[in-house]
Amino acid sequence: MGLVMQKERKIFKLLSLGIAFIGIPLLLWFLGDFPKRSLLMDSLSLLTILAFSLLLAQFFLARTNRGLVKKVKMSYVLKIHKFIGYVFISVIMLHPFFIIVPKFLDDAVSPKDAFIRLITTFNTIGLVFGLVAYTVMLVIMVTSFFRFKLHLKYKTWRTFHAYLTVVFIVAATWHVITLGRHSNSAFTMFYVIAGACGIFYLLRTYLVKPTRKTIKNV
Template identity: 30%
Template sequence: MHPIILFTGYLLITVTPLLLSALQNLPPRPLLDEIASGLGMTAFAILLVEFVLSGRFRAISGRIGMDVTMRFHQLVARTALIFVLVHPYLYSAEFLGTPLPWDPTGQFTLGLDAGSLITGLIAWVALPCFVLMSIFRDQLPYRYEVWRAMHAVGAVVIAVAVTHHALEAGRYSADPWLAGFWLVLLALALTSLVWTYVIAPLGEARRPYEVTSVRKIALRTWELALRPRRGDALAFEAGQFAWLKLGHSPFSLQENPFSISSAPAERPNVRFVIKEAGDSTRHIGDVAPGTVAWLGNAHGNLTLKGRTGTGIALIAGGVGIAPLLSIARQLRAEDDPRPMILLYGNRTAEQIVYADELEALSGRPNTEVIHVLSEPAPGWAGRVGLIDRETIGQVFASEDACDWLYILCGPPAMLETVEDALLAHGVPAQQIIAEQFYYD
């Protein structure tokens, strides 16, 4: 599904309540009252679609990237929050529990009984807390799986409360067509939760893996290798990632997304590059061989599928090397004849993963591996500094550089710098593929 079609579908869903309201031909109210209702209904539609955006559906994230999907999810959630907070202050009509006999269409009054008032207040108070807890997730004194459970429960409470409020107090939502629209959208939202927390784990349960080895490959960085115990091996494309659960039930909330560093040609074995960082990865080196593991479906659009280039440029920062290693290994397995350059940035040489393998890779025909260190030790003979515009201009100076395919993965600041540099050197935007390995 093309990204434009996805975005058009999203807009259509969010404006449908406004269209269904306009078709009712109810007597007009003051402009601010109509704006208030419009903001409330638009926010409600956005909130219900948010369930689908966060549900790891490859039909969506596979086209635009999981990082873009989640950033859009976060942006529109904040937009909906503003709409929700503002809309009650715009009403000029009186708040009455029951409509006046001479005002059956609610042209001059708002029909808020005790129930709809309570559910409206619940959503109005809970949604800001919900969004703030998401924005400042890393500062909260909770483990990620606790936060995730709270996030799911909170989302359901808000969705159900807003549904009741809209159906009971909404002037336009009393219409059967619009009421049906809300109920269908709510059902889809709740179904997406069931898919994420029940149906998808059931699929994982049919494909258990076990840890075959855990070895240190760089400073605070480890390789975790898996193989299936039974069932089909995970299908993935070079450059993708998967959610990994170690030593728990497939229904556990203790999971993390990690980029796959092995090539599809290595299936059924799967390898990951994991850096010690948060609660779950701090002790990754202590994981014992034989530990059961569960893998979700592969996600991500940092792949070569459907893309062409006279050469392949892989540009990585830190642990962002993982998906690019998968691509490099697959190209090697396929004996791809195109020239390839791997530009790899780190702070120190001790952070370089698979140093021996990368050195061997650079010995292949038409293949070059270039390391860039920002804080090298004395005696370092390679490039020094950052992967910036100057470095990009020097490394990719060939006449056909604009026809190459550039695949980027790393910290946000590096990605922005590299993308700007490539565009400034004339590389078409469609030849640049980027994905962050961390996003807020």
């Protein structure tokens, strides 16, 4: 009976995160009065929105979420964290190409011109933050993949990873809110609340001196 209840609690914890970071963005998407585009463009937009939302969820799929790691083994949480990180950072890395590739089907702007404009336009703060976020994201992915070759202590690397994540989330959220085609007031509120809560959890974990009850990594 105890094992069944424990399993149900694990499922409930993970399901609640799924509803928050997949269900809510989908709901906001379908309820939003956004201009209709081609199926390809809308599919790429929705994929990007869900990818960014799940990267926000990374704050809550780590030791920062003490309530979760009390119910679910830390090793299992880390497996989910790594899977989401590698898969959906890869999706976000393709985001600029999601903008460029459809230009092959559009005669208004050539893919080459769209790419040059994308990487050389600095007249809006949103684009600058987008480039900052993209650069930091690459650093996060490379340092995560080659962590064991960096010869850093785990605690040092973890702290470095955490603060880079804060920089990425702040820059990426600013970029999304200011330039995102689907960033209405509802999406903006969702991104800001999720990001702020995640950063609070992270800073609480790394700045507040841990007590004896703090859960250790396994």
